[in-house]
Amino acid sequence: MAVFEVKNLKYQYGKQGKEAIRGISFSIKEGQIFGLLGPSGAGKSTTQKIMTKLLPSYQGSVLYQGKELRTYGSEFFESIGVGFELPVHFLKLTGLENMKFFQNLYQSKAAIEPLLEKVGLLEDKDKLVGEYSKGMKMRLNFVRALLNNPSFLFLDEVTNGLDPTNARILKDMILDFKNKGGTVLLTTHLMGDVEALCDQVAFIKEGIIIESDTPRNLKLKYGVRKVDVEYQNKKALKKETFELEGLGQNAAFLNLIQTKTIETIHSGETSLEDIFIQITGDDLHA
Amino acid sequence: MRNGVYLLKSEMRRLIKYRILTISLAVSVLWMVLLYFLGTETARSFVGLFIAIDATIMSMMMIGASLFYERQENTLKPLLVTPVSVGTMITVKVITTIYVALQSALLVSLFVYFVMDINLQFIPLILLVSLVATVHAMIGFLLSLKAKDFTGYLVAIIVYAIFFAYPSLFMALDIVPTNLDFLLVLSPSHGAFIYLDQIFLIEGAYAYDSFIFIFSVGYLIAVTAVLYLKWVKPRYPELAVRE
Numbered sequence A: 001m002a003v004f005e006v007k008n009l010k011y012q013y014g015k016q017g018k019e020a021i022r023g024i025s026f027s028i029k030e031g032q033i034f035g036l037l038g039p040s041g042a043g044k045s046t047t048q049k050i051m052t053k054l055l056p057s058y059q060g061s062v063l064y065q066g067k068e069l070r071t072y073g074s075e076f077f078e079s080i081g082v083g084f085e086l087p088v089h090f091l092k093l094t095g096l097e098n099m100k101f102f103q104n105l106y107q108s109k110a111a112i113e114p115l116l117e118k119v120g121l122l123e124d125k126d127k128l129v130g131e132y133s134k135g136m137k138m139r140l141n142f143v144r145a146l147l148n149n150p151s152f153l154f155l156d157e158v159t160n161g162l163d164p165t166n167a168r169i170l171k172d173m174i175l176d177f178k179n180k181g182g183t184v185l186l187t188t189h190l191m192g193d194v195e196a197l198c199d200q201v202a203f204i205k206e207g208i209i210i211e212s213d214t215p216r217n218l219k220l221k222y223g224v225r226k227v228d229v230e231y232q233n234k235k236a237l238k239k240e241t242f243e244l245e246g247l248g249q250n251a252a253f254l255n256l257i258q259t260k261t262i263e264t265i266h267s268g269e270t271s272l273e274d275i276f277i278q279i280t281g282d283d284l285h286a
Numbered sequence B: 001m002r003n004g005v006y007l008l009k010s011e012m013r014r015l016i017k018y019r020i021l022t023i024s025l026a027v028s029v030l031w032m033v034l035l036y037f038l039g040t041e042t043a044r045s046f047v048g049l050f051i052a053i054d055a056t057i058m059s060m061m062m063i064g065a066s067l068f069y070e071r072q073e074n075t076l077k078p079l080l081v082t083p084v085s086v087g088t089m090i091t092v093k094v095i096t097t098i099y100v101a102l103q104s105a106l107l108v109s110l111f112v113y114f115v116m117d118i119n120l121q122f123i124p125l126i127l128l129v130s131l132v133a134t135v136h137a138m139i140g141f142l143l144s145l146k147a148k149d150f151t152g153y154l155v156a157i158i159v160y161a162i163f164f165a166y167p168s169l170f171m172a173l174d175i176v177p178t179n180l181d182f183l184l185v186l187s188p189s190h191g192a193f194i195y196l197d198q199i200f201l202i203e204g205a206y207a208y209d210s211f212i213f214i215f216s217v218g219y220l221i222a223v224t225a226v227l228y229l230k231w232v233k234p235r236y237p238e239l240a241v242r243e
C-alpha cells in the first residue's frame, strides 16, 4: 500500500506569488526510499513542507495512509520525523538540551545518546549548539528527526554541508532505518545521495515532475553502457569508446585490442546525473 | 495540556538563558530609581504610566524579540511538526508575556507601596496588567506578521505608539484635554494608560464599575479574541515557516 499518495498537487506562495508546484503526482510505497531530485528552486522543499503540513493551503490531494492530510491532527506528527534543510536549534542550549526539548513533546521516545554517538556528536553533547560547525548542526538535525521513532522520515538535503565520511554515516543510518521497516522521502540536488539510497526517484524541475522510475529502469531506458579504451598510437595516447552491447562481435574493438598497446580499459554506465541532464537539459549544480 | 505546561517551563527557562528577564528587571529597577527621585507626590502620578508603558510597549517588544529571535534560529518551524497545537504555542508566548509584565508591575508597585507609602489597589492592578499584556501580545503577533525583520518590527511599534499609545499618555499627563477620551476608548492601549494611572490615585476619575470602564474591558477582550481568531492563529504557521 502507498504510504503517501500525492495527486495533482499545486502550490502558490501568496495570492500573486509564484506557482512553485504546478500539478505533481507520485506515490511512496511502504518501506521505500523515495528520492525527489532536482536543481535548486525546483520545488523540492516546498513539496516536503506541504507533506509535513507546514503549508496548508495547497490544491490537489495528499493522502497519508489513505486519508487526506488535512483531516489529521497531532497523531500525524507522532508518526513522522522531519529533517530540515537548515539547522533548527536553540543556539544557547546544548546539543543534548535541544534534543531533550523536542523529544519531550512526543509520546514515543528513542534513546538519544546512542543516536548522538552514531553521528559522532556524543562528545559534544554538552556544548552549546551555537559553537557547533555547520556539519555538526546538520547531523544534529538528522538526530532530531529520529527522536520519536518515526515510521516515516522526511529528509531535505540531508547531506548538505557534510564531509564524505559523515555523509556516508548518515546514508548508512538511512538504509538502516529502511531495513527496519521505515519509509523515507529524500529531497536532494545531489545525485550521489540518490544513487546510493533510493528505490524510486522523481526528477522535478520548475514545479513539475518530468520523469519518475526506479534508478535501474531509468538507466535501462536512458543510459548506455560503454567501454572506454586508451591506447598508444605512434607515441600518442588515444581514446575510443565502444558500446558494451555486443562487444565480443565488435570488429573495431577486437582489432584495436589485438593490434595496439592498451593503456587502460574502463567500462561504465551513464550516471543518473547524466540522465538528468539529458532529460531536462539542465545542469543540476547550475 | 501536558505539552503546554512543558513548553511553558522551557520558554521560561529560555527567558532566563537569553537574558530577557534580566533586561525586564533592569527596566523595573530604572523605574524605581526614577520614581524614588521624583518624590512621593510626583511619583503618584507617574507610577501608573510607567507600569502602563511596560504592559503595552514592553509586551509588544517581548513578543517581537521572541518571534524574530526564534525565527533567526529557525526553531519555530520544527515545533510545527511536533504534536503541539498552534493554539498552545501562541498561548505559551502570551502567558510568558503576561508573566514578565506582571513581574515588572508588581516589583514597581510593591516598591512604591512599601518604600514610598503610595497606596494602590493590587487586584485591579493584576487583572488590568494581565489583560493589557494579552492584548498587546496579540498586537505584537499581528505586527510581526507584517514586518520583514526586527528593525521593521521596531518601526511598526513606534508608529503604533504614535497613534495609539502617546495620545493616551499625553492625556493621562493632562497635556491634551481629557474630554477627547471617548475617541481613545477605541485604542486598545488607552485603557492601560488611563486605568492603570487611576489605580494609584486616591481620587480616581473612574470607578471600576462605571459604564466606560466595563465597556473598555469588554473591548480589550473582544480585540484579543478577534486578533487571535482572525489573524494570529491562522497565520502563525506562515510566520514560522517564512525564511
Ligand SMILES: Nc1ncnc2c1ncn2[C@@H]1O[C@H](COP(=O)(O)OP(=O)(O)O)[C@@H](O)[C@H]1O
Binding pocket: A013, A017, A018, A020, A038, A039, A040, A041, A042, A043, A044, A045, A046, A047, B242, B243
Ligand atoms: N516563502 C516563499 N515565498 C515565496 N516564494 C518562495 C518561498 N519559498 C520558496 N519560494 C520559491 O518557490 C520555488 C521553489 O522553492 P523550493 O521548494 O525551496 O525549491 P528547492 O527546495 O527545490 O530548492 C523557488 O522559485 C523559490 O524561490
Ligand SMILES: [Mg+2]
Binding pocket: A041, A044, A045, A046, A085, A156, A157
Ligand atoms: Mg530546498
